Amino acid sequence: MSPQSRSPRLVVDPALPESISSVLRSAPETLRAVRMGDIPSARGPDPAKLFPTAAFLILIWALTSLSGMLMTLVLILVLTGLRRLTADPTARRERRRLRTAVDHASRFVLPEDLDADCGTLLRRAQDATETVLDSRVNRAGLLDTIDNAVTLPDQIWQIATRLVRLSSMRAEHRRIVPGTPPPEVAEAFSPYSKALEAAARSLTRRVQALEEYAAQVRRADEVYHSYRQLEQLSERAPQYEELIADTVGDELAVPHLRELTAQAQRIRDLFAESMEGARRAAGHLLRAEGPGR
Known part of the structure; x- marks a missing residue:
């Protein structure tokens, strides 16, 4: 859904x-x-x-x-x-x-406090936050760029309160200007409409930054499972090396061992890359807060 x-x-x-x-x-x-x-x-x-x-x-x-x-x-x-x-x-x-x-x-925001568009934005932000907090890499303490347990609820609260204000001002604007003004005076109303649109765009960008962070965390989470499996196998690497040396000729053993090492390194590099992506996204999220925090 x-x-x-x-x-x-x-x-x-x-x-x-x-x-x-x-x-x-x-x-x-x-x-x-x-x-x-x-x-x-x-x-x-x-x-x-x-x-x-x-x-x-x-x-x-x-x-x-x-x-x-x-x-x-x-x-x-x-x-x-x-x-x-x-x-x-x-x-x-x-x-x-x-x-x-x-x-x-x-000190609380209800769904009824928001109009439909703002309600959708808040739900997107909440879903993204849930993805990060429930991730295995977060529970393992690997997302050390920001303190998610503190920062993300604070992000949701800031977004929610600003969406409430935007919803309220939109409703007020519709009450004062219920229809389309005559063409000869429409320009006078334009700055007010543009202010509401600019606020909506700013909040949308902030939610998108949160979603990008969640997407990067999800990618890191997918690799993390394989990374953990690899770490367990790495502890048994000497046994695998001994098995290869005992069961194949020397001329075949070396390529097998090199492939074993190369595959392990690729998974480690992929995990490191995914974690770096999550950290960069966290930095973008913090910058998206803007000066009005």
Whole structure:
């Protein structure tokens, strides 16, 4: 399935602590409700309960003493606290999610925040990042040009937030200029349209740099498997040499050994070349960030 037919995934600011980002990731529906403004008002004291309670305390004061009223107040507070502690844990978790989403409403990007073109770009960037992070060469620590676990999530966050801004400004532009202006004034509107187009081109180039990095990593990953197999065989090279020397004549043994060495070197060179390509692509990716980081 192509990125054009798939929605982007939720993006959470990687600078957030894990305790907060995990709550945000676990509640996409809550995040959508917050984004749509469907937020329950904060619960304050219930007047229907506040006034009878106050009257009850005044009565206790009148019938006993100030200390009696205070003891009754403490008892009421303790019972209220126990009631909250024994409340439905699911409801408590949902309140926590809602509170966290409201407090960090600017620290996540939903698919609904993007128009179709920007959503496609973000999905392409996410797919490229996933390719790099899941690669064997990355897990083996061979992509030492950049710290992918830190740099790539940061790249996705930067791209996502800028795509949100572009989507918003495109929508605003369509509201203000819903159709084609008359020819005699069209030139006056052109700079605004060109600014949006330039921003889209810049973000597209940045996503393409990320995809080029992923393509180079994929190529290195394909060679890496053969490279690892070769390394295991190289440890047994003396046994192979002995086998050739024992089973063929001397005049044939030398060419066989030379071919064994040459093939091994070709695989090593190919792997080194693929890793160098990945490192160059990583450098291009970092330069593609531009001055607006």
